[in-house]
Amino acid sequence: MSTTLSPRSDTRSRIITVALELFAENGYEKTSLREIADRLGVTKAALYYHFKTKDDIVHGIVEAMAQPIDEAIAWGEKQPWSPEVRDELVRRFAAGMVERAPLLRFFHENQPALRGSPSGHEFKQRMIGMIRLVHGPNASFDDRLRATMALFSVNSALFLLKQDLDDDGAHPAQCEETATLEQAVAASLTVALEIAGRIEPGAA
Amino acid sequence: MSTTLSPRSDTRSRIITVALELFAENGYEKTSLREIADRLGVTKAALYYHFKTKDDIVHGIVEAMAQPIDEAIAWGEKQPWSPEVRDELVRRFAAGMVERAPLLRFFHENQPALRGSPSGHEFKQRMIGMIRLVHGPNASFDDRLRATMALFSVNSALFLLKQDLDDDGAHPAQCEETATLEQAVAASLTVALEIAGRIEPGAA
Amino acid sequence: MSTTLSPRSDTRSRIITVALELFAENGYEKTSLREIADRLGVTKAALYYHFKTKDDIVHGIVEAMAQPIDEAIAWGEKQPWSPEVRDELVRRFAAGMVERAPLLRFFHENQPALRGSPSGHEFKQRMIGMIRLVHGPNASFDDRLRATMALFSVNSALFLLKQDLDDDGAHPAQCEETATLEQAVAASLTVALEIAGRIEPGAA
Amino acid sequence: MSTTLSPRSDTRSRIITVALELFAENGYEKTSLREIADRLGVTKAALYYHFKTKDDIVHGIVEAMAQPIDEAIAWGEKQPWSPEVRDELVRRFAAGMVERAPLLRFFHENQPALRGSPSGHEFKQRMIGMIRLVHGPNASFDDRLRATMALFSVNSALFLLKQDLDDDGAHPAQCEETATLEQAVAASLTVALEIAGRIEPGAA
């Protein structure tokens, strides 16, 4: 009769999953609630039983997916800044985001829709928090930019990967073989650490 | 009575300017033709005299704004790849994009809308061309990622700058002074060259 | 442990009270069952345990609140018409309606919603019955109108009172002090009796 | 090529006519834009070409129909208050409203919908203005109530008339013959003047 740690409801989390999928693939604006409902085999009205508004679904997504970031932030806030901490943060972020690639993509590619949305803001704050921890206190604009790019690295890698797949083999020996997801992520981490490595300790 | 190099029509180019402004600021989907028309003081129908469809406006934008990229590409294609050429390409791209920041922002933040749009594809091809020239032949995935990020650097800098402006000074001595546009661009170039600098000549 | 004259159920009568409040304040159409349920701290479904439909709640309201009218009607039907009876009916109606002001307001301001509703009809029949008793048999249209207006007088007074409250003192010495509820009701009775006083015994 | 005094557009005024008809008959909330559009043989979207919102249609109605009231108010404001002016105002209002009966009915029976609507407020202000002119300065609550009821008299007469028609002859010799519209209006004026006649000159 009782499940340990029962999710708020099955439908609710299925909505979150499917919505993120569609939002990431087709964009927030181009994804209608009908599409989400159809793919789930329920009615639009059912969505409204679980979420007050379309934007509230985004809220649900963030709430359900941002945990690794929150943990990384929580951890980072307890450490005094050091190059090691910095690198560890980058690593943790990358690790957490690999399986959540759609979340990052959604966030990056839907800024206009998220601008002015409370839930969009919510996630942006987390990103900004991470960035701040990575570059540490008293950072120059250069270093803040490095921190930003280091974290966005995963995203660029995913962009590139997607490009390769869309071309499906149409690149004539110009480049090497198409990378796998794992390779892409590895590359993203390599480059991210390179970039972050140039961040200099805050000038007192 | 006669303009040297008269543009196809004044209204036409005003539409392009205003549309890009709005697309960049509010997003492609959230910008209606009515808004564009209103801001220009004409009717929606007038837009249809100059452009066949909403997407066609994007086409017009790209056509009107991508020139510097095209020139950089044209130049780059004639040079054999070398670290100097690579850096010069990065510099030219940055130089060209500073005044066209909205274009880049529009491109980055509206992927979902642009996906599936002929005009979106058009611009993406140019970006891919640039990336390819920057990393040169036979590049590893790592290097292609570096090239990509070097070019996207401007965009990250602009993202950061916008964040600062939105907070308007609410960050308590945590970071240095808010940067100016020029400083931001300079930083973006610095970092871009750092990243590109790690690209290694195509191995065997 | 036992209430004399226990109501059908406590929740049931709380629903009636709250529903009438909301119906009177915000209108029948603009009041959703969710609102009623929320204000009571129960679920919509709970309402359906006590009432078959939304309209059935109106039925419940009328049933619970129209008693004084019914009694006045019952009394009036036993008396032969006379000016004294007429005045007494007006007085009884006014007396009964003061504490039931929301009922009257609801009835007056929601005609469109009540039209076509069985429960709306129910109440209207009572009003018509009252009117008929007030003007007595063989009344001219003028007298029927007088009877109608005499009874609706309370409502107009309440309308006026509400207006005053909404303006909260913004009328610059144009009128006297804002009246209290008691004064308003007293005025309404004065005027009602004036109007009814002109009703002439059924001619011929 | 040019019509003197051409209406803003034919469709526009047809919308106003039909909308008022339906609003008065079925209520504001129960009248959907589809209904209005259907009855006009156009699409919902066409309505939105002429009116920004459903409420804006009400605004249009008031603007188009309230002229007689405005004129009466304008006239009344120029006269010093006197019993003759008072009666004349009542007469003018009645005269103006007969052909606009639906407007008054709409206003009376849709308070909840109009509450909070700018256009509803607009009309209410006019009514309040009229009332104020009828009772004159320094009026007691009683007199303000008389003024109000005098003006609402038409409405009550119409209510009564409608009742008679709905019963279609089911009243068993209880009352006289059903009145005609003209008789009803005449009665309403008679009673209105009676009521207004009791208004006493403001107590200096």
Added chain:
DNA sequence: CATGAATGAGTCTTCATTCAT
């Protein structure tokens, strides 16, 4: 060159209602 009028398809959202538990 441009407008006024209109459309069709689709969006998000709300509501009364139902039913298994």
Added chain:
DNA sequence: GATGAATGAAGACTCATTCAT
């Protein structure tokens, strides 16, 4: 007595697009 989950129908509104003038 009451709830959680879901539905079907409908509503207001927006948008890109068309076309006669």
